[in-house]
Amino acid sequence: MSVLDYARVRGAFDACIAVESERRSAALAAISLSQDERAELDSLLAAHDAHAAHDEMSIRIRAAAANSISALERPARLGPWRITGEIGEGGMGVVLSAVRDDGEYEQSVAIKVIRGFSSAAARDRLRRERQILASLEHPNIARLLGGGSTPGGEPYLVMEYVDGEPLGEWLARAQPLRDRITLFAAICRAVAFAHQRLVVHRDLKPANVLVRRNGSPVLLDFGIAKLVEADDTAGDGTRTHTMTPAYASPEQLRGEAVTTASDVFGLGLLLFVLLGGDVRQRLDPLRAATTSVDSASNAARNSEHASVRAFAPQLRGDLDAIVRQATRLDPTRRYPAATLLLQDVEAWLDGRPLAARAGDHWYQLRKLAYQYRAVLAFGLLLMLAAAGFTAQLAVERNRARSAEARALQEAATAREVVAFLTGMFADLDPRRSPDTANLSARELLDRGRANLDLVPASSPQARATLQRSLGDVYRASSQPQQAIELLSQARAVFAADPAAAADLIDIDTVLSQAHNDLLDVDAALAAAERAVAAAQPREQIDPQRFADSLMSRGVARQRLNRFDQAMADFERAQALFERSGEQGRRGLTSVLHNRGWVAEAQGRNQEALEWYEKAVLAKRALLGEDNPFTFNSVSAQAKVLAFLGRNQQAAAVLDALIPRVARVLGERSLSYRLLQGELGSVLQDLGRWSDAETAYLRGLEISRATEGDALSARTAAMLNNLATLREERGDLMRAEQGYRESLTVRLRTLNPADLGIARAQGNLARALIQRGELVEAGQLIEQASASRRAALPAGHPELLVSDAQHLEWQLARGDLGAAGVSAGQLRDGLASTPTAPAPRSNARILAVLARHARAIGDTQRAVALLQSALEKLGTALPDNHPGIALLRLDLAETVRASDPARARSLRAQAQAVLEVALVADAPQRARFRDE
């Protein structure tokens, strides 16, 4: 029929439907239609008249449309799998049944197509984590066989097809109590297995449990909820939670982090259902989040099934206790690990007493883990983030959330830390828990390291992340060797992953720190340079990371005595931290401290003090008084105060600091004993030398106890200081022993270029000179001198110390010719040094020059020098200090001829002090004994 004709049909139709049916013929009278056209019109009118037709039509269209949308992307094949049907539809996508279709072999699978994944990055992550899940091989866990992406870009997961009935159906057939518990034990085993491999199920419910013909249960969808939740669809906000509300744990309902404890809750609820309970009341999320699960025996007693009511009495007591313990609202009060829940279930099956009824004896475990966390919070959080594989994803999700939610997330992560750590020991016999509670942090870490072996080799990423986290924690607990081993292994994996650039920078930064701890400065610098090189191009987007890398390079450079370069790095880092506002505050406190440290190494003590004081203020504000990082800066401040001769102030600072350190870190801590050493040094300078000796000895005692044969460089410093005390008191034998031991330790522990060795050599040399051992003294002075010249820039005051020692030695040998040259050089040096040496060194230098002056008969000059020395020393030491007394004695001897009265008075003054200060057999006593 032609179109034109149709227009007439259409016109006729319009006319007809405008009037009642009886009037149609009249309406048609004006229109002439052919026979065909008339037939057409009739059929159309008939269709129009059947009212129901209109409804059916629209329904049909709508349904067709709806059906088309639902089945929009369902393919016929996916990879080697041929889709044979649809098993169902869930919150995250559709589940299809499929068989293998490449002629290889027969296999039935279930394929879950996950809808709505948006970004390529999220899909990549899913692919990585899929590999982790695929490694879960357990008879009671549905295997994840593989996966891929549909042509439309949606990820799918291929899972073993389990021939079994859902748990609900199995339960509908009356099952004896014992069979139910046995089944439950198998489920617990599966969950515990997965937890050991750091996979959390997150969606335990009866619908996810199938029961095979032989009664063995299989868990479905392990960890898949997490993979799906991880993605945030492109701004849609259409992503909803994938959990099933009635079975969700309270923390899940509150939107908090999901942990292994959530799985324990899920298991408890499963047990509750297995024992005849129903969860309808939990459909109200508010109620579910705040009300405890009903007692199993109660629920069973009220069950509508006679068989359940029959065993209700047997549930009272033990089984009630298990359900209660597993389903506590507070995650930290549940069974700390699925294994422990399993142990109680097995105990019930064996007729043994339960742990849950013996009181909360996991308290010890939890307490230990909690304390551990308090000390190494950051490292452990990393560790657990790695364990949950949510490090990246959680961080990104958190960026979108409010600060409060983030705080909750962090609190929950901390609980996770506790749970994970306690879980680490869950394999132990609970009767041995008391021993476990005494495990040291070191042992905890080593166990963690051993657990790494559980991560299958097919998941290099997971293993690398754990290695990295453990490495960080090892470093934080002063075990740099382990840290380096682990971090290096992790580094290799991260280096191969272009998406892990930021992680790689962090690893190199920590590696640098660890190498520094081991005093392997070259390796430290190399690692730091790598970090800086990688971080610099990202300066705009990630200024903090760049700043951190600069910090580690600055430290490495400082240890190589490249002070100006180190300072440059710190300056730059400071600018970056300041630009980062709130987030940069932490780094800023460190950089302030480091600048003080470099200034100190450059001999610019006043400047160093100012930096340290800034650091202390900043740290107090940000971290509080009782934070170990604050302690660091306060003790550095005290040390520089002492160095500048402001001993009263230094003592006051230390007196306030030491009790805090004892309280927070303990008396056996490194910080405590080092501070005792510092305090000793300061007290020594204040002339309170017996208090000083007490402090040194206390510090050394603890050091020897903790370090054994392998004393550390820090202990060497304490040995050195105690030796100087002894030297001042004239106890030369022990002074020499102390210096020698200190030097030996320093030679073993320090980098050969480190000036600590030079100082120890100088000290020992001085002691040897006093005993007349000139040959060895000479060698030591030579070595010390060479080191200083190599390390220090020209004009550095410490170079003069070497020159003074040369002079002293030449005088002791009676080599006046050489002495004259040295003295001249020394005088010139003293005049031209931009920064004066510290008071004590200064006084020592002047005293040696004075000795030379006396030796060549220039009494006047000698007197002037000695007076100057006394003046300098007077700024640093109190009047009754033996050091001052000895100088007075020197001066007395020098003026004896010219001004005997003055000489006598000086001598009397000196004697008064020295009588008391010197030890009984001090050789200096001879100087004022005879007349």
Add this chain to the structure above:
Amino acid sequence: MSNAPIDLGELITAWHSGKAEAEAVLSREVYQLLKRMAGARLAQGGPATLEATGLVHEAVARLLGGNSDWTSRDHFFALVAMQMRAVLVDGARRRSADKRGGGAAHVTLGGVADPVVTEDSLLELHEALLRLSERDARAARVVELTYFGGMRAHEIAPVLEVSDATIERDLAFGRSWLKRELST
């Protein structure tokens, strides 16, 4: 999808001011958007009876937001409705082809309390609509906009530039015609 992000707002403005190329590009973008939205909706769960019209409304609201006069909105609605039909039909065609080629089992989804509906019924509808448009183009258009776009008479009228009453009559005719076609 292209790599460079397309500014749909600009595109819509260009299309509204009559640029021909804009329409083709815009249509393509709308098509992709509807597919994505459908997929996302599906993952959200809930009953399988997803309304095509709901998607169209949502897409229009999202793309136009609050800032458009009513005439351009209606025209845009019509464009989106057309693309919605295209999305559904394309999907149905693809599945049809798969079935014929792969020999896979016939997969259905219930969810509607009604006669078993297969994707073939949509293709039937589509082809019937094509035939109708050969007889009465405007009536076919009205049916499309009503059923795929969920548009009302007063919304369609300005697009097709006829009166509301004409739209009603077109709809009556189109429905009757299709009913007759599809029941034989």
